[in-house]
Amino acid sequence: MKKIVAVFVLFLFLAGCSNDNKITLNNLSEGPIYFNFRAKQYIIDINGTKTIEEIPNGVYTYATTYGIPSSATSATVSGNAASGSVTFEKENTQILLIYSATIFNGAYTLGATMTSSGSGGVTSPTSP
Numbered sequence: 001m002k003k004i005v006a007v008f009v010l011f012l013f014l015a016g017c018s019n020d021n022k023i024t025l026n027n028l029s030e031g032p033i034y035f036n037f038r039a040k041q042y043i044i045d046i047n048g049t050k051t052i053e054e055i056p057n058g059v060y061t062y063a064t065t066y067g068i069p070s071s072a073t074s075a076t077v078s079g080n081a082a083s084g085s086v087t088f089e090k091e092n093t094q095i096l097l098i099y100s101a102t103i104f105n106g107a108y109t110l111g112a113t114m115t116s117s118g119s120g121g122v123t124s125p126t127s128p
Contacts, residue, residue: 021055021088022095029101029110031067044099057088064099066110073106081112093118 027033027044035042037052038060044050063083068075086095094117101110 019054019056020092021057022051022053022093023055023086024049024051024094024096026096026098029066029099030069030103030108031101033099034065034067036063036065055088057090057093059085059087061085064110064112066099068108069103071106072103072108075108075110078109078111080114081110084114086114086116087118089118 023037025033025035025042025044026049027046030046032046033044035044035050038055042050042052061083062085064077064081066075066077081099088095096115098113099110100113101108103109
């Protein structure tokens with residue numbers, strides 16, 4: 001009987017430790033986004049969405065490279081769209097990072113807006 005109780009307590013402990021931290025990337029820009037995060041590259045096509053799940057608590061940096069449309073003659077990045085950090089300080093934190101872009105007189109500008117369900121996961125929002 002003690003073994004059954006011990007196994008049940010262990011199961012409850014492990015079930016209570018589930019971590020559903022995730023970051024969702026939404027690409028509303030006019031070219032693909034290459035999101036580099038935790039030693040992996042994630043490609044988000046135009047109008048695409050990618051969710052990265054089961055991220056341990058901590059602070060992580062990211063870097064972004066991007067494709068530009070053929071009509072662009074120059075390209076710049078606004079604010080933290082190129083790189084930044086995200087914080088997962090508690091279990092089940094969800095972060096949404098939306099990339100968007102403008103093109104004006106051939107100049108392509110990529111920006112991003114980030115929101116978080118946690119208090120520490122937001123960097124300054126930027127938009128073109």
